[in-house]
Amino acid sequence: MRQAHDYATRLGYSLKTLNRACQRATGHTAKQLIDARVTLEAKRMLAHTDLPVAAISHRLGFIEPTNFSKFFTRATSQTPGAFRDTQG
Numbered sequence: 001m002r003q004a005h006d007y008a009t010r011l012g013y014s015l016k017t018l019n020r021a022c023q024r025a026t027g028h029t030a031k032q033l034i035d036a037r038v039t040l041e042a043k044r045m046l047a048h049t050d051l052p053v054a055a056i057s058h059r060l061g062f063i064e065p066t067n068f069s070k071f072f073t074r075a076t077s078q079t080p081g082a083f084r085d086t087q088g
Helices: 004-011 015-026 030-048 053-059 065-076 080-086
Strands: none
Touching: 004 015, 004 030, 015 030, 030 053, 030 065, 030 080, 053 065, 053 080, 065 080
16 A cells, blocks of 8 residues: 555545645655555665565565666666675
8 A cells, every 4th residue: 555545535534634734743755654554665675675566566566577677767866786785
């Protein structure tokens, strides 16, 4: 679950209400917070496990490993493999 509207629905709020609350509390939208959390978990898994990138992508809810790689590269300016290589 990486969509802000899914979180809003589970909480019983509209997406607009959830975003307003997130903005007030952190200065970021719900989507920005979700993406930051997914990026942090991806970094943790890449640095501290030997799981293949494809397995990590599926655990984080990505249907295709290429979508995960694009997401991670956009968020960190590094591919998942390059990030893992720097964690030696």
